[in-house]
């Protein structure tokens with residue numbers, strides 16, 4: 881039986897078939913043990929909330945399915961820069977050094 885979404889045997893296989901949005905703005909998240917809050921929408925219709933460290937995979941307790949969490953996220957370009965925008969501090973200091 882085929883599904884309209886991706887299925888993999890394990891995390892290694894899931895890593896190989898993850899969507900990598902080449903040619904489009906994107907970012908990849910490495911959890912690094914930091915806590916994440918995640919709203920999960922399972923294919924069975926269940927919705928649940930995760931507050932956890934190292935959330936490389938999640939499991940739905942209603943249907944028993946587990947999912948690998950693809951760390952690639954869509955980036956949407958903003959015409960108006962928000963006040964709390966985050967930058968690469970290391971890159972910014974290199975740019976300042978290059979100016980002198």
Ligand SMILES: [Zn+2]
Pocket residue numbers: 922923924925926940941942943944945
């Ligand atoms: Zn489920």
